[in-house]
Amino acid sequence: MYLNRRQVLWVGGGIGAAALLAACGDSDEASSKSPAKESEKPRRGGTLRVGALGRASAITRDPHGTQANESDYLIISLVHDTLTVPGTKPNTLPRLAASWKASDDLKTWTFTLAEGAKFHDGTPVTAEDVVWSLKRLRSTPAGASRLPGIKPENIKAEGDGAVVLVSDYANAELPLLLRLTTFVLKKDTAEKDLGKAPGTGPFKLDWFRSGNARLVRNEDWYGGDVYLDAIEVKIFESPQAMANALLAGQIDVASNVGAVAARTAEKRGDVQIVRRPNDMAMPIVMRTTDGPFADPKVREALRLAVDREAMVKQVLSGYGTVANDILGTGDPAYAKDIPQRTRDLAKAKSLLKEAGFDLSKTYKLLTTEDIPGLAEAATLFTSQVREAGVKVEVVKQESATFWEKTWLKGDLYTTYWGTNDSVAFFASKTMVSDSGQNEAGWKNPEFDAAYKKAMATKDAAERAKVLHELQQIEYDESGYLLWGMADGIDLAGAAVRDLPTLPGYGRVQLETAWLAR
């Protein structure tokens, strides 16, 4: 479940809504958990009331459906487990699959199921259940992109405790791709029972009604201690109302509530602001195949004309970090040593001159208001590049029109991505020549070769080296201008401890949270 476009309209004021696929944080400086006091020992008990965004019209109970609602996804992922989950370092951690190993050609992957994993009704999880669930997922319209390269007939059980997936091509990142959608249900669960089907997760469903739910602790969970007695999920249509509910003490956590709410809460001593770095990328796409930005010098000039610090400060209210035109900033393999691009108007101007760029024309930057900050970023960008002599005007398009007419086709437009913990993910989705979502129409044989090599390299250290090469090419020549990364922001009451700080859908991992009251 990566980017879901239209579904984000409802968020209006505050978040990256439906757009996020989890990912994992580059949390070198940030602690991996919310501001818990070091000396405190987790306490058992209590009910955590969590607000999450969602629209009543988009409610879905199907774990393998398109979950546009963060509230639905939160409920599903607390009740059901996926094979793997997002982590910090490494970015993929075991869950229902306790371990995995690949064949030498990185095509055949064997996942061993966790010892003692049981459904909420007490029946043990078998490989057959997993195979059935993965096949069901694969048969949905989104199946081919959720289990890329895996044909339904190549999903097989190996005895009772292992599942084998055979990929059409070498894919070192397969375990990462299984993190967020591979929910496991009992074999042959009927369509009408999806909503109340027993899961294997840390919480059991007590009740669900119109998008709200109460979940109670699964005492038998194989994954470790769960401290909370219960979690109540409350659906909120607007981040504003969710922030109000938190400030008024009606909920304990406002999940993914956004920078605007954080600014309001800064003055309040009794509210914690949880920042989850590398949550959302909002790059500007410059078309590389043809049009005014096809010359790499022009793209380089624009990358030098943008004032990244100012963008982060003004567009993200400071809740974010400066980026370096390489996507996948949360990846442990992210190339931190490539020099940070900074503003250099003189060089930008000379590059434009060399390239013979037509400065008399006014260029259009197409954008939407799908997520907060996107259109604002576009506007600030135009005033910044104006200083390098480039005239750009912002054209806001209605979401549906943008995705139909501009995306993948336009010369200059904004996009956004919520999966930011994998360099290879972006390479495969948006930058390899024949990728389905090649946003800038970029075709670079060297890059393609580096990607292929990385995916077929079994040794992790060796692969990291190849990925570094790949990032250097991306930095030099791709069609992306990535000025910064927005933080994901949750608000929490004073007593809440150990909330996840992973970006994207990593925020749903509430099984370690507890209440100090």
Added chain:
Amino acid sequence: MAGSLTEAVRRGPAGGSEPRPAPAVVRLLLRVAGVVARRALLLAVLLAFVFAAVELLPGDAATATSERGESAADLAERRHLLGLDRPVQTRFWEWMTGLPTGDLGTSARGESVAGLLDRPFPNTLLLGGLALLVTLVASVALGCWAAVRPGGRTDRAVSASATGVLALPEFVVAVALVLVFALWTDWLPAVTLTDADGSPASWEMLVLPVLALAIPQIGWNVRIVRAALADEAKAPHIETAVLDGLPRHRIFTHHLLPGALPTIAAGLATSTGMLLGGAVVVETIFNYPGIGSVLAGAVTDRDSPLIAGVVAVTGAVITGVLLLADLVRAWASGGRS
């Protein structure tokens, strides 16, 4: 719209086209049935318009519910699953034929529309109904109070503040109420949370949303009540009553108010539509679990069955209220002649 039944009721007896008038009750029932039939037809046309309008919007339910990276073939499959590969007339007809049995179809995400509306709709009715009640009581009370001494200090104060609040959009009122009564004073809950049965968890949660909806409507209706009473006060029969020396309160309750009733009823009936419209905004601000948010999201998703479901149930309610108001007017004006 509010006038049409009254017209029909008035024209009926006056026209005298029927040679032998049927008993009054039968005539009334027939006329009511006629009006209901016409309104139902109007609603059907409106629903057809909804389906057509969604067709004209860019994108469709398949693209709206898809994920980035789905191929054209995946989208085509999605379209097929949702039945979008069939012509819009067919889909509309299928949806309409399910309507009499209470089947409102399936949403773009595969949930039953009736199921998606079964809690939100009663919740919105509760919110709108309470707001209408508050509007009725407050505007009649304030309007009467102002009309007792036309041009007096009370009249000027009430009329001026009524004009002031009727110009306020609901969201301004709502935001101000939350700020003052929830966040600053902590007297009332800031948002509505629901319990296991899907209705608001406590009555206190209803106070602010009801006020936010009612306040602008009170402003509007106070003006109407005040004006209707002033007009009525100039009528000759009131003058006669005054000259006859009847007690003031009796003139008020037995002559003045009944005379102004048709206008007041019409004003309130108009407010019904405004209340349901305003509910969309107010529900969002208070996170009230009503159909407002369902509708807004359904439009974003190009979810025709869901939009049509919301329009059908709301349309039915508005039709019902208008009919009631018309009957009140017909009865009140009939009683006078």
